[in-house]
Amino acid sequence: xxxxxxxxxxxxxxxxxxxxxxxxxxxxxxxxxxxxxxxxxxxxxxxxxxxxxxxxxxxxxxxxxxxxxxxxxxxxxxxxxxxxxxxxxxxxxxxxxxxxxxxxxxxxxxxxxxxxxxxxxxxxxxxxxxxxxxxxxxxxxxxxxxxxxxxxxxxxxxxxxxxxxxxxxxxxxxxxxxxxxxxxxxxxxxxxxxxxxxxxxxxxxxxxxxxxxxxxxxxxxxxxxxxxxxxxxxxxxxxxxxxxxxxxxxxxxxxxxxxxxxxxxxxxxxxxxxxx
Amino acid sequence: xxxxxxxxxxxxxxxxxxxxxxxxxxxxxxxxxxxxxxxxxxxxxxxxxxxxxxxxxxxxxxxxxxxxxxxxxxxxxxxxxxxxxxxxxxxxxxxxxxxxxxxxxxxxxxxxxxxxxxxxxxxxxxxxxxxxxxxxxxxxxxxxxxxxxxxxxxxxxxxxxxxxxxxxxxxxxxxxxxxxxxxxxxxxxxxxxxxxxxxxxxxxxxxxxxxxxxxxxxxxxxxxxxxxxxxxxxxxxxxxxxxxxxxxxxxxxxxxxxxxxxxxxxx
Numbered sequence: 001x002x003x004x005x006x007x008x009x010x011x012x013x014x015x016x017x018x019x020x021x022x023x024x025x026x027x028x029x030x031x032x033x034x035x036x037x038x039x040x041x042x043x044x045x046x047x048x049x050x051x052x053x054x055x056x057x058x059x060x061x062x063x064x065x066x067x068x069x070x071x072x073x074x075x076x077x078x079x080x081x082x083x084x085x086x087x088x089x090x091x092x093x094x095x096x097x098x099x100x101x102x103x104x105x106x107x108x109x110x111x112x113x114x115x116x117x118x119x120x121x122x123x124x125x126x127x128x129x130x131x132x133x134x135x136x137x138x139x140x141x142x143x144x145x146x147x148x149x150x151x152x153x154x155x156x157x158x159x160x161x162x163x164x165x166x167x168x169x170x171x172x173x174x175x176x177x178x179x180x181x182x183x184x185x186x187x188x189x190x191x192x193x194x195x196x197x198x199x200x201x202x203x204x205x206x207x208x209x210x211x212x213x214x215x216x217x218x219x220x221x222x223x224x225x226x227x228x229x230x231x232x233x234x235x236x237x238x239x240x241x242x243x244x245x246x247x248x249x250x251x252x253x254x255x256x257x258x259x260x261x262x263x264x265x266x267x268x269x270x271x272x273x274x275x276x
Numbered sequence: 277x278x279x280x281x282x283x284x285x286x287x288x289x290x291x292x293x294x295x296x297x298x299x300x301x302x303x304x305x306x307x308x309x310x311x312x313x314x315x316x317x318x319x320x321x322x323x324x325x326x327x328x329x330x331x332x333x334x335x336x337x338x339x340x341x342x343x344x345x346x347x348x349x350x351x352x353x354x355x356x357x358x359x360x361x362x363x364x365x366x367x368x369x370x371x372x373x374x375x376x377x378x379x380x381x382x383x384x385x386x387x388x389x390x391x392x393x394x395x396x397x398x399x400x401x402x403x404x405x406x407x408x409x410x411x412x413x414x415x416x417x418x419x420x421x422x423x424x425x426x427x428x429x430x431x432x433x434x435x436x437x438x439x440x441x442x443x444x445x446x447x448x449x450x451x452x453x454x455x456x457x458x459x460x461x462x463x464x465x466x467x468x469x470x471x472x473x474x475x476x477x478x479x480x481x482x483x484x485x486x487x488x489x490x491x492x493x494x495x496x497x498x499x500x501x502x503x504x505x506x507x508x509x510x511x512x513x514x515x516x517x518x519x520x521x522x523x524x525x526x527x528x529x530x531x532x533x534x535x536x537x538x539x540x541x542x543x
Contacts, residue, residue, distance in 0.1 A: 051441060077441050088309055088434055089488040101431040101442045110427065134489040154442070 002029040004158055004188050005050060010059035012045055019045050022059070023213040027158075027205075032184045034203035035192045041210040043192045044080065047162055050190070051077055064157060076151030076187075078144070080162035086136035092146050093131040096121055099153025121149040125179055141172020145179060158188045165195055177202045280514060285401050289520070292403040293506040295411040296467045297480075301499025302418055303460040304477035305484065305491065306453050309433050315352050315454065316477055318367040320461045320470040322348040322374025327395055328381030338410055341465065345458035348374060353451040398469035398521030400510070411463050418456055422495070429453065430491055467506070468521035479528040480505060483535050505531055 005027035012020040019042045027033055035043050048054045049061055052069030063071045096118040097110050110118075122128045125145040130138060135146065144164055151159055161180070165173040173195065180189055181202050193199045200206070204219035280286050307316050323345035330340025348370050355366050382392070394402065422429060431439035432449040440446045464473045484497035509524030 053437070053441070072441055072443065075441070077438065079435070079437060085434065087485065089485055089490055089494045090430070090434055091489050094430065094490060095434070097427070098431045098435070098438065099442070101427050101439060101444055132489075150438075 003027070004029050004031075004064055005190075006060075006062040007050075008060040008062075010046075010049065010061055011057045012042070012049060012054065013057050018211060020049075020209070020213075021211045023209075025207060025213055025215065027188065027190065029188055030184070031205050032180070032189045032203045033191070033205040033207060034199040035190065035207045035209060036194060036196055036199065037209040039194075043209050044162055046209060046213075047160055047190070047192050050160060051075060073154065074157040076148075076154060076156030076159040078147045078151050078159070078161040078164055080166065080192075086143075088135065090135050091131070092127065092133050092135055092138065093118055093122070095135050095146055096150045096153055099150045118149070118153055121152040122146070124152060124183075125149045139172065140168040141175055144168060144172070144176050148176075148179065148183075152183070156187060158190065159183065160190045162192045163194070164191060165193065285403070286514075288403045288405065288408060289400045289510060290507070291408055292400055292411060292467060293510055293524075294503050295408070295415050296464050296476075297502035297506045298499040299411070299415045299418055299460050300464055300476050301480060301484070301497075301502045302422060302495045303457050304481040304502070305495045305498050306429070306433060307457055307477050308481045308485065309491065309494075310450075310453060312454070312457065313474065313478055314364065315356075315367055316457050316461055317474050318352065318371040318374075319345050319348050319454075319458045320465065320473045321371045323458070323462055323465065324378035324395065324470060325374035325376075325381070326378070328378030332381040332385045338407065338462065341462045342459060344374060345462050346455055349454040349458035350451060353447075353454045357447050357450065394469075395465060396469045396471050397519055398465065398467050398472065400467045400520045403466055407466060411466075414459055414463055418460070421452065421456065425449065425452075426492070433491070468524055472521050472525045475525045475528060476502065479525075479532050483532060486535075486539060501531070502528075 003026055005025070007023055007025040010020060010023040010025075011018070023046070035046060037043050045054065049056055050063060050068055052063075052067065052072060061068060064074055068075075093115070097114060099118070099121070100110065100114045119128060119131065122131055125148050127142060127145050127149060130142065130146075135143060138146065148159070148161075148164075159180075164176050164180075168176065177199075180191065183189065191199065191203070200218065204217070206216040206218055208214045208216070281290075307313055323341040326340035326342065326344025327337055328340075329344065330337045333340075351370065352367060356363055391399075428439070428444050428449055429452075431442070431444055432446050433453075436446050436450070439449075461470070461473055461477075464476055468476050480498045480501040481494070483501055484494045487497055488494035505528040506524050509527040510520055512518060512527060513520040513523040
């Protein structure tokens with residue numbers, strides 16, 4: 001598989017406060033990666049580093065074989081919280097056309113080719129009937145789909161989304177994720193999210209970030225696993241997977257391993273309590 | 277009433293009223309959607325420093341006010357783009373320090389007793405034909421800039437982070453919007469004065485925002501509504517011998533009140 005993002009030993013800090021500490025992450029073409037973790041754990045920061053909106057303190061970050069800021073035309077970005085600025089007098093189609101903003105063309109408005117491309121993007125997210133509606137009149141889920149259409153307008157190779165389902169009702173969330181799943185057939189998708197239970201149904205890779213990064217490949221959902229007591233890290237991914245676990249050969253055979261994993265869970269819980 | 281139209285100063289006042297209304301309609305829309313109302317207030321008051329400087333050194337007052345307003349616009353742009361922390365404090369400082377400089381410089385000017393009130397509350401009946409050229413030129417420049425870079429300005433105003441990602445020079449366009457606002461504020465000082473300019477930049481725009489579904493329509497509707505308010509205000513001012521700037525603002529406020537009354541009734 002082709003690597004689309006290659007992050008090595010990446011660190012980031014605000015003044016003296018470390019946000020990300022020596023992170024390694026490889027994202028392959030066609031991945032549906034969920035970035036999860038506690039608030040303030042560094043999820044959005046990592047996304048902004050990948051977009052080149054922030055510069056790393058140390059380490060290396062390569063997107064599509066180059067510096068993030070030089071590859072922006074291949075990146076689609078859907079920002080967090082599209083509920084701000086909803087009084088802004090702007091039509092849905094104009095928001096989507098923003099994906100073309102830097103294609104050089106002078107004077108008012110957009111060309112026919114750009115408008116038809118934007119309509120195509122709206123169609124892809126199922127919002128073409130709303131093209132001439134004011135953006136503020138749409139529901140949160142609809143607005144989020146419009147933002148995805150705007151990102152698609154630039155024909156991205158990677159789509160990065162920051163909390164795309166915050167402030168959206170359950171039905172809207174499902175629609176957004178179903179859409180992402182469909183887009184994932186030809187675009188690599190990276191989603192920052194805290195809806196862990198939802199995201200696990202759709203993602204095939206999960207990165208848990210809380211200063212440090214822990215990577216989980218969950219593409220084979222039948223092959224439930226747990227830490228077997230061998231790993232330091234324990235988060236909601238293992239917890240949910242353990243709930244669904246039918247047990248695995250390795251540790252049903254030895255009860256001592258089970259005890260070990262239990263200890264590891266408890267150990268970790270106390271550790272995170274101390275952090276709080 | 278109609279014989280009044282034969283006086284040159286009345287004609288100038290009407291032309292100035294229309295030019296300023298159209299400019300504040302366009303720029304006011306940008307000021308409101310970019311949440312720069314407080315910034316515009318700061319620039320308006322800071323420009324008084326320029327008025328003082330012009331009086332002290334003896335060069336045209338419009339020029340002095342423009343220089344000070346543009347300088348404060350660039351300073352505000354720099355502060356907003358580089359250090360958002362405590363930006364409101366800095367704008368408050370620019371606001372007051374600019375005024376203080378103006379007052380001191382006028383104190384220091386020997387034998388000159390400038391009519392402070394005419395800058396605070398406007399003096400539309402004293403508009404000269406030179407002023408009209410400045411206003412017309414600025415309005416043309418505003419229309420040109422907004423037409424040529426409409427999509428960039430729209431993108432920066434709606435979602436500046438996304439605009440940056442798509443390669444728009446956000447700093448340039450943000451500063452450009454502020455500089456145009458500063459010049460428009462200076463132009464509006466002649467009509468309503470620097471204290472009342474905020475109302476002129478916001479009331480027609482607020483009504484227009486409710487009636488538009490795009491930024492361009494909002495600008496056009498704001499311009500028309502502002503013109504309507506200004507001309508009605510001038511008529512009141514002439515008929516009942518009232519201060520023109522204040523009349524325009526009161527007419528605008530009444531217009532807003534009626535609009536809100538009718539728009540809530542319809543719901």
